Amino acid sequence: MSGAELFEGLFADVRVMGIFRGASPRETVRLCHAAWDAGVTAVEVPVQTEEAFASLAAAVAAGRERGRTVGAGTVRFPEQLRRAVDTGARFTVAPGLDLGIVRLSGEIGVPHLPGVATSTDIDTALKAGLTWLKAFPASVLGAEWVxxxxxxxxxxxxxxxxxxxxxxxxxxLGAGCRAVAIGSAFGDPEQLARLVDEGLLPAVGSRT
Structure with missing residues (x-):
């Protein structure tokens, strides 16, 4: 499956991805279940530290039981990429655009979502065959940038x-983003309820 096909499928119905950074394996799994219970189909666990790989492994195991897709984030180096895939990550995410990582992802056969923040980044990524891109840092760039x-x-x-x-x-989303990555809301019942009220997550009765 190509990266475009994977991401199109993941965000076809619910346009929110959970992103859980720096939490213990137990807490990561708890947050993953909160996201999945809310209707989210994809979560990302950044892997900047040794401990983070343990959290990724726990999330992958929990996701496997529920048929959910787990990816690895902040993947900047080849060894991180290979280890993330070996751990079970179905896709990888990076804060920036590294064509070496893009090429290696293609060789391994794992979809990659690179970070972009400039027109040059976007143009380079598109010419490398990627259409799904991470707008980062989105709150700094602004919706009008999109x-x-x-x-x-x-x-x-x-x-x-x-x-x-x-x-x-x-x-x-109104500016044209296909999805948004959200973290803290899944540990905050008030924010979670607001996401439902905003129509970003399905109502309780329609969750799977």
Whole structure:
């Protein structure tokens, strides 16, 4: 399955990805279940530390039981990429665009979502065959940045990441993002309820 096919499927119905950084394996799994219970189909666990790989492994195991997709984030080096895939990550995410990581991802056969913050980043990624891109840091770039970049790059599929929550996710989706990555809301019942109220997550009765 290509990266475009995977991400299109993951965000076809619920346009929210959970992202859980720096939590223990137990807490990571708890947050993953909160996201899955809310209807989210994909979560990302950043792997910047040795402990983070343990959290990724726990999330992968929990996701396997529920038929959910788990990816690894903050993948910047080849050894991280290989280890994340060996741990069971179905996709990888990076804060920036590294064509070496893009090539290695293609060789391994794992979808990669690189971070972009400039027109040059976007153009380079698209020419490398990637259409799904991580707009990062989204809250700094702003929703108008997304709208402006989609004018010359209409084929780009942005996932807004960084500073996303119940207060601004709708703005980024309205500007043209295909999905938003949210973390803290899944540990906060008030934010979670607001995401439901905003129509970003399904109502309780419709969750699977």
């Amino acid at each position: 709208r402006a970049q989609l004018a010359p790059f209409p084929e780009a599929r942005f996932v807004a990441t960084g500073g996303m929550g119940a207060s601004n996710a709708r703005d980024f």
